[in-house]
Structure formats: C-alpha cells, structure tokens
Amino acid sequence: MSGEFYSGKQVAGFVTFLVLGTVLGLGAYQAGGRLSGAGGEVTVAAAAATTTPDGQALYAGNCAGCHGAQAEGGVGPGLADTKAWTAADFREAVLNGQHPSGRTLGTVMPRFAQTGLDGAPATDAQIAAIQAYVKTLK
Ligand code: HEC
Structure with missing residues (x-):
C-alpha cells in the first residue's frame, strides 16, 4: 500500500x-x-x-364572434352584401363604421381604426385580405 x-x-x-x-x-x-x-x-x-395577411385568421379572430364563422350573421349582420362593395367601401365600414350609403354603423360594430386588429394598427392589406376571405364564403 x-x-x-x-x-x-x-x-x-x-x-x-x-x-x-x-x-x-x-x-x-x-x-x-x-x-x-x-x-x-x-x-x-x-x-x-x-x-401576406391571413384573411381567414384575421376574420376568425376579429369578426367571426359577431358576424358568424361563415359570415352568416349573429350579433352583427351577415356580410353577403359586402362582397359587392369596393375595397374602399369595405375598409371605410371596418375602420370607421361608415356604411357606403352614408349611414354611420351602430357602435356595437368596432371602429377598427381605433381598436386595431389583433392588438396592432389595422393595415389596408389586412382589411383587403378579410374582404377577400369573406368573398370565399357562401
Ligand atoms: C362586437 C361585435 C362585432 C365585431 C367584433 C365586428 N362587427 Fe361588424 N358589425 C357589427 C354590428 C352590430 C353591425 C351592424 C351595425 C349597423 O348596421 O348599425 C356590423 C356591421 C358591419 C358591416 C356593415 C355590414 C352591412 O351590410 O351594413 C361590415 C362590413 C362589418 N361589420 C365588418 C366587420 C369586420 C370585417 C369585422 C372584423 C374585422 C367586424 N365587422 C367585427 C358587430 C361587430
């Protein structure tokens, strides 16, 4: 050892x-x-x-709760009529609550120019993507 x-x-x-x-x-x-x-x-x-903004995801996250998963209506009206609207008219309604007829939409419809989408300022491209998605629905 x-x-x-x-x-x-x-x-x-x-x-x-x-x-x-x-x-x-x-x-x-x-x-x-x-x-x-x-x-x-x-x-x-x-x-x-x-x-490219995902219109389906944006719609599901920001609109479907009131307008229905298929834009068939719910708290808010069905959006079938809006498919024929111009992009500018659709944007004006979504951002500022102005219907193309000149009528101001009820305040239950959010003014997305103020609330933003998914917590960030809404862009024209996002609104266009939402309208394009709505057009794919019946
Ligand atoms: C809290 C509920 C609510 C949410 C969320 C909501 N809306 Fe609305 N929306 C309404 C209501 C209620 C009206 C009807 C207002 C009126 O006619 O005075 C409306 C009206 C509209 C209109 C006018 C339709 C027409 O034919 O006059 C459009 C376009 C629209 N919403 C798009 C959207 C989009 C796109 C989103 C998501 C980005 C959205 N809305 C989110 C409640 C909502």
Missing part, C-alpha cells in the same frame, strides 16, 4: 481531461449559438418577405 489513491501522473491526466472537456464544450456551445442565431435571422427574413 503506497497510501496514495492516485499517482501524480494520473491526477495530471485527469485535470487535462477536465480542462480539455470544458474548452471543447464551450466552443461547441458558442458555435451552436452562432448557428442558431444565423438560422433565426434567415427565418425572420423569409417571414418578412412573404407577409
């Missing part, structure tokens, strides 16, 4: 192993971070390049 559990050589080897492992691990971690960072940017760029 020498009384030692590990020789000096063994301890040195073990320490080297630990240090190398840490360095390699950190390197891999940083490389991974850079890679996933680059991937994230690519995804964001791709999403921005192809942003």
Whole structure:
C-alpha cells in the first residue's frame, strides 16, 4: 500500500481531461449559438418577405364572434352584401363604421381604426385580405 489513491501522473491526466472537456464544450456551445442565431435571422427574413395577411385568421379572430364563422350573421349582420362593395367601401365600414350609403354603423360594430386588429394598427392589406376571405364564403 503506497497510501496514495492516485499517482501524480494520473491526477495530471485527469485535470487535462477536465480542462480539455470544458474548452471543447464551450466552443461547441458558442458555435451552436452562432448557428442558431444565423438560422433565426434567415427565418425572420423569409417571414418578412412573404407577409401576406391571413384573411381567414384575421376574420376568425376579429369578426367571426359577431358576424358568424361563415359570415352568416349573429350579433352583427351577415356580410353577403359586402362582397359587392369596393375595397374602399369595405375598409371605410371596418375602420370607421361608415356604411357606403352614408349611414354611420351602430357602435356595437368596432371602429377598427381605433381598436386595431389583433392588438396592432389595422393595415389596408389586412382589411383587403378579410374582404377577400369573406368573398370565399357562401
Ligand atoms: C362586437 C361585435 C362585432 C365585431 C367584433 C365586428 N362587427 Fe361588424 N358589425 C357589427 C354590428 C352590430 C353591425 C351592424 C351595425 C349597423 O348596421 O348599425 C356590423 C356591421 C358591419 C358591416 C356593415 C355590414 C352591412 O351590410 O351594413 C361590415 C362590413 C362589418 N361589420 C365588418 C366587420 C369586420 C370585417 C369585422 C372584423 C374585422 C367586424 N365587422 C367585427 C358587430 C361587430
């Protein structure tokens, strides 16, 4: 019995192993971070390049509760008539509550120029996408 559990050589080897492992691990971690960072940017760029508002999702989230899932009506009227409206007329009704006839819509109908859509200011493209979606309904 020498009384030692590990020789000096063994301890040195073990320490080297630990240090190398840490360095390699950190390197891999940083490389991974850079890679996933680059991937994230690519995804964001791709999403921005192809942003067409999803009329169906916008309608479901902001309109269907009152106008019905198929725009058949509910709290608010069915929207079949509005399919023939111009984009500008539809926008004016949705944003500012102005019916093409000049009548001001009742205040139950939100003024989306004030409320926004999904918590962000409503864009013309979003309103056009909603009208396009309504036109696909019966
Ligand atoms: C809180 C309920 C409610 C929500 C949500 C709502 N509306 Fe309305 N909407 C109404 C009511 C009620 C009227 C009828 C107002 C009137 O005639 O005075 C109306 C009227 C309309 C009209 C005029 C229809 C016509 O023929 O006169 C359009 C267009 C319209 N809404 C579109 C939308 C769109 C698009 C959304 C979603 C972005 C939406 N509404 C969300 C309640 C709502």
